[in-house]
Amino acid sequence: xxxxxxxxxxxxxxxxxxxxxxxxxxxxxxxxxxxxxxxxxxxxxxxxxxxxxxxxxxxxxxxxxxxxxxxxxxxxxxxxxxxxxxxxxxxxxxxxxxxxxxxxxxxxxxxxxxxxxxxxxxxxxxxxxxxxxxxxxxxxxxxxxxxxxxxxxxxxxxxxxxxxxxxxxxxxxxxxxxxxxxxxxxxxxxxxxxxxxxxxxxxxxxxxxxxxxxxxxxxxxxxxxxxxxxxxxxxxxxxxxxxxxxxxxxxxxxxxxxxxxxxxxxxxxxxxxxxxxxxxxxxxxxxxxxxxxxxxxxxxxxxxxxxxxxxxxxxxxxxxxxxxxxxxxxxxxxxxxxxxxxxxxxxxxxxxxxxxxxxxxxxxxxxxxxxxxxxxxxxxxxxxxxxx
Numbered sequence: 001x002x003x004x005x006x007x008x009x010x011x012x013x014x015x016x017x018x019x020x021x022x023x024x025x026x027x028x029x030x031x032x033x034x035x036x037x038x039x040x041x042x043x044x045x046x047x048x049x050x051x052x053x054x055x056x057x058x059x060x061x062x063x064x065x066x067x068x069x070x071x072x073x074x075x076x077x078x079x080x081x082x083x084x085x086x087x088x089x090x091x092x093x094x095x096x097x098x099x100x101x102x103x104x105x106x107x108x109x110x111x112x113x114x115x116x117x118x119x120x121x122x123x124x125x126x127x128x129x130x131x132x133x134x135x136x137x138x139x140x141x142x143x144x145x146x147x148x149x150x151x152x153x154x155x156x157x158x159x160x161x162x163x164x165x166x167x168x169x170x171x172x173x174x175x176x177x178x179x180x181x182x183x184x185x186x187x188x189x190x191x192x193x194x195x196x197x198x199x200x201x202x203x204x205x206x207x208x209x210x211x212x213x214x215x216x217x218x219x220x221x222x223x224x225x226x227x228x229x230x231x232x233x234x235x236x237x238x239x240x241x242x243x244x245x246x247x248x249x250x251x252x253x254x255x256x257x258x259x260x261x262x263x264x265x266x267x268x269x270x271x272x273x274x275x276x277x278x279x280x281x282x283x284x285x286x287x288x289x290x291x292x293x294x295x296x297x298x299x300x301x302x303x304x305x306x307x308x309x310x311x312x313x314x315x316x317x318x319x320x321x322x323x324x325x326x327x328x329x330x331x332x333x334x335x336x337x338x339x340x341x342x343x344x345x346x347x348x349x350x351x352x353x354x355x356x357x358x359x360x361x362x363x364x365x366x367x368x369x370x371x372x373x374x375x376x377x378x379x380x381x382x383x384x385x386x387x388x
Contacts, residue, residue: 008203008248009158012127012138016167016237018229021128023166024052029087032056033080033123035100036091037064043174045130049089059083064092067145067152067262067269068099076103090127090162093183094134094269097127098142101160105142108159127162130171132222132235133183133270135190135243137165145263152259154364161247167240169233177223179268180235181333184219186270187211187239188326189277193252194245196284196300197368201249208245209307214238216308216329223333250368253360254280257381260359264352265344274335275342278323279385284371285319292316297370338388346386353382 015023032053040046041062050058061076080088080103090100104125127137136142142155175183191211194204214234221231257280258272282288285298292298292315302318305311310325312318327337336342339349357378360366366373 006199006201008201010244012162012165014165014167014240018170018233019168020166021048021052021168021171024049025054027053027087029053029056029085031083031085032058032087032089033083033085034058034060034089034091035064035076035103036060036062036096038062040092040130045091045171049091059085064096064099066095068095069145069147071147073099073102073106073144077106080107085123088123088125090125091130093129093131094136097129097134097136098144100125101136101142101162102144102155105155105157105160124164125162126164126166128166128171129236129239131175131179131183132172132232132239133186135187135239135246137162138240138243139247141247143259150263151359152263154259156364165240167236169229169236172232172236173227175226177226180223180226181335182268182270182274184215184222184235184270185274185330185333185335187235187242188215189254189273190242190246190251191215192277192304193254194242194249195304196297196370197249197252198370199249199368204245204249207241211238211242211245212304213307219329220332251365252369253366253373255365256360256363257378259363260356261339264356267342271335274330275337275339276385278326279381281319281323283377283381284369287319292319300370339386340388349386353379356382
């Protein structure tokens, strides 16, 4: 019996390669609204954008913070309504792009519920990532933070897909090594979760496989030699490919847990994913309860090991090889192997485990996980990932 009917779509149009930022001169607009952060202003990145589009009036919203809050998105939306731009440019890491996408989703929601005909037409959205990690320039996802309740809220709506993505590795040269490591491991987590997702397909596998290979081949190079444009460019493309894969399949409990833990303890998202990844792979594959031989997902993880040339003559060897390779990569990137190593107080962490498990259970990413999970399983994983 064949797989149930599924869909696969490709958007946005991608400009990639060194100096691809020059393609901004192809766009004509009377008003341009730039959503970015203070770092991009200080580094002169916003000025580079303004230089490329001639004859336009620009308004910059520079107040996006890491893990953008609902309040920030609302402020951006209010400014957007005042300006009524024809073109929105999201410039920065995943936070800036997610904020711009959520802002435009507010616009769609307002149109849906308003009885008044709105004069403002949907603007073109151009996403320009300056880190290689979230793949947000290619996805229908956005993650915003409820700062009052310490929750990360993943949103998914195809109307958030950007119209154009510009992948210029020149913009990533100034990314510090620690951020390169964290965001690179976020790429790897996206690609692996997309590959083993319940909704994976031959189409998504192509992008996930290539992304995984590129991370293993180029992340350490970019981490150690930040001005290596070849490595930077390959990582930028790997991030984009992983985004294509997971927006067409889904993510899993690695991201559900990362959203919960990251919101509560303010850890970088990619680093949280990296810490969790070896534990989640072992749990999903049945390694912990000796159900591996009957586990379809163990076979999928072993396929990744084979693809990477790792020992994989049996399912057990294949899973262990992949886990070991990720642990080795984390170590070389100076990423902790447990939450305890992040200097999180044990009593404090234990106190929040029940609520973290509940939050992860309700996360939209949990539905795509290849193994059914309960709150009790999340509690087990959190304890394990804390102690290592």
